[in-house]
Amino acid sequence: MNLKCLLFTKGWTWPDFIKMGSKVLLVCLLAAPFLNVLYLGFRGQLGANPVEQLILETGQASLMVFLFLLALPRLAKWPGLGTWLLRWVKYSRLIGLTLFGYASLHIAIYGADHLGQWEKLPKELTRPFVVSGLVAWLILLALAVTSNRVSRRILKQGWKKLHRLVWLTLPLLAVHITLKEEGDWDTALLWFSPLLLLLALHRWRQFRAAS
Amino acid sequence: MNIKKPSWWLPDRLVTSEQDFKLRRQLLQGLGLGLAWPSLSPLELLAQSAALPKTTPESLASSYNNYYEFSTDKGAVSELCEGVNLGPWDLRIEGLVERPFTLDTSKLTSQFGVEDRTYRFRCVEAWSAVIPWQGFPLHRLISLAKPLSKAKYIEFIAEADPEKMPGLKATGYPWPYTEGLRLDEAAHDLTLLVTGMYGKPLPTQSGSPLRLVVPWKYGFKSIKAIRSIRFTETQPKTLWNQLGPREYGFYANVNPEVDHPRWSQGTEKPLGGWFGRQPTLKFNGYESEVSSLYKGMDLARFY
Numbered sequence: 080m081n082l083k084c085l086l087f088t089k090g091w092t093w094p095d096f097i098k099m100g101s102k103v104l105l106v107c108l109l110a111a112p113f114l115n116v117l118y119l120g121f122r123g124q125l126g127a128n129p130v131e132q133l134i135l136e137t138g139q140a141s142l143m144v145f146l147f148l149l150a151l152p153r154l155a156k157w158p159g160l161g162t163w164l165l166r167w168v169k170y171s172r173l174i175g176l177t178l179f180g181y182a183s184l185h186i187a188i189y190g191a192d193h194l195g196q197w198e199k200l201p202k203e204l205t206r207p208f209v210v211s212g213l214v215a216w217l218i219l220l221a222l223a224v225t226s227n228r229v230s231r232r233i234l235k236q237g238w239k240k241l242h243r244l245v246w247l248t249l250p251l252l253a254v255h256i257t258l259k260e261e262g263d264w265d266t267a268l269l270w271f272s273p274l275l276l277l278l279a280l281h282r283w284r285q286f287r288a289a290s
Numbered sequence: 291m292n293i294k295k296p297s298w299w300l301p302d303r304l305v306t307s308e309q310d311f312k313l314r315r316q317l318l319q320g321l322g323l324g325l326a327w328p329s330l331s332p333l334e335l336l337a338q339s340a341a342l343p344k345t346t347p348e349s350l351a352s353s354y355n356n357y358y359e360f361s362t363d364k365g366a367v368s369e370l371c372e373g374v375n376l377g378p379w380d381l382r383i384e385g386l387v388e389r390p391f392t393l394d395t396s397k398l399t400s401q402f403g404v405e406d407r408t409y410r411f412r413c414v415e416a417w418s419a420v421i422p423w424q425g426f427p428l429h430r431l432i433s434l435a436k437p438l439s440k441a442k443y444i445e446f447i448a449e450a451d452p453e454k455m456p457g458l459k460a461t462g463y464p465w466p467y468t469e470g471l472r473l474d475e476a477a478h479d480l481t482l483l484v485t486g487m488y489g490k491p492l493p494t495q496s497g498s499p500l501r502l503v504v505p506w507k508y509g510f511k512s513i514k515a516i517r518s519i520r521f522t523e524t525q526p527k528t529l530w531n532q533l534g535p536r537e538y539g540f541y542a543n544v545n546p547e548v549d550h551p552r553w554s555q556g557t558e559k560p561l562g563g564w565f566g567r568q569p570t571l572k573f574n575g576y577e578s579e580v581s582s583l584y585k586g587m588d589l590a591r592f593y
Binding site (some may be wrong): 127128129130131132191192193194195196199202203206207208258260261269 | 346351353354362364365415419468549552553554556557559561562563564565566567
């Protein structure tokens with residue numbers, strides 16, 4: 080008896096398989112940057128400045144998951160993509176927590192590298208580069224802490240308002256990317272232009288449907 | 291026989307012990323923190339693994355390069371440089387000299403000889419290395435050039451060949467790369483024209499066929515692939531100073547007390563090191579040799 084028959088006898092239907100498969104695929108996508116960093120680390124391919132590379136990799140992973148999270152509900156409204164992606168929209172909390180995980184790793188590695196240099200902290204906290212990243216992380220922290228069902232029930236209408244703060248991280252991260260050592264506006268634009276384009280198209284479609 | 295070593299000499303043993311000292315201090319600081327926060331021990335382990343190298347391994351120094359003519363990605367430059375040969379060419383010595391002339395870069399070592407100089411190297415981006423260079427002091431070329439008394443500065447102009455350097459088109463910078471020194475800085479014995487490193491000819495990514503190394507200044511002053519050396523009366527325009535005058539001064543002396551507007555210059559990450567940073571030294575550790583050049587100057591104003 081092959082696997083398929085075994086599973087079908089347990090009451091599994093094709094939709095169950097697809098549901099399971101899409102979840103597995105999502106988890107693989109979310110874990111890919113982490114596995115990539117582990118792979119680079121074990122192969123000794125993090126380069127001459129491994130800590131900087133780790134900070135860069137986790138920062139880029141945060142950005143990718145962030146863009147994915149914000150684009151997903153808009154992409155799901157696109158004809159043809161909806162049936163597939165709506166499954167993933169249901170896992171928004173998992174995606175958001177993954178984003179928070181990568182962002183926390185990013186900031187923890189930076190912190191570990193500067194450990195014991197407390198006298199520098201007040202000055203660092205006046206630098207727009209540091210502040211923009213830190214405030215963005217604090218917003219993500221607030222959203223991660225209140226991402227459970229209990230908070231949702233307690234906060235009622237306020238929950239939606241609170242979670243709209245996620246949009247505030249967009250300009251903060253644009254500033255953060257621009258002020259990096261070799262950063263510039265072009266790099267920030269390159270990261271965010273697909274999302275901005277998608278948002279514009281989404282709005283335009285809404286506008287056309289309304290008129 | 292006892293040979294007197296110059297004051298800037300970096301004995302390997304000293305470099306190591308200095309770094310061990312800092313590592314120990316870092317560990318102690320970590321331990322102090324550990325008492326307040328017991329869960330710190332994994333970080334202490336990480337700090338322990340941060341055994342800092344003395345001389346930077348050649349593989350790291352030749353694979354982590356700032357060379358915007360090729361790419362803004364420091365890790366990608368060496369790959370882009372594979373199979374690309376810059377030079378040899380005729381180096382032009384021009385401007386306010388008795389008689390302009392050229393020098394074949396492939397004959398520089400036979401003409402000026404070659405000296406081993408292991409220098410600290412500090413990038414403005416707060417990473418650092420210790421690199422054994424081979425070259426000759428720039429003042430030997432200056433005396434050959436016989437600058438006129440009007441000459442107060444030297445301008446260096448780099449190669450800019452769009453056929454060989456893919457980064458030139460990617461950025462809208464005013465290429466070629468230019469740098470400059472005051473004549474007394476250029477004539478200082480530490481200022482080196484470099485033809486090799488680690489006992490081999492310079493690789494393309496490190497500035498072949500000829501580069502400058504000014505060890506007490508941020509790395510961007512140490513221009514790569516020099517095509518011409520020009521003596522001038524007025525302070526020459528330099529590429530990074532033109533791009534960001536507030537961030538990159540003409541002097542660019544390494545100084546932990548004067549921060550870059552966007553980040554601290556107080557500490558640096560030695561290449562190959564993991565967690566933890568080491569304190570940056572004033573004039574990159576060459577203070578006793580060069581501070582007299584800047585007597586009475588406000589280093590926060592002339593950064």
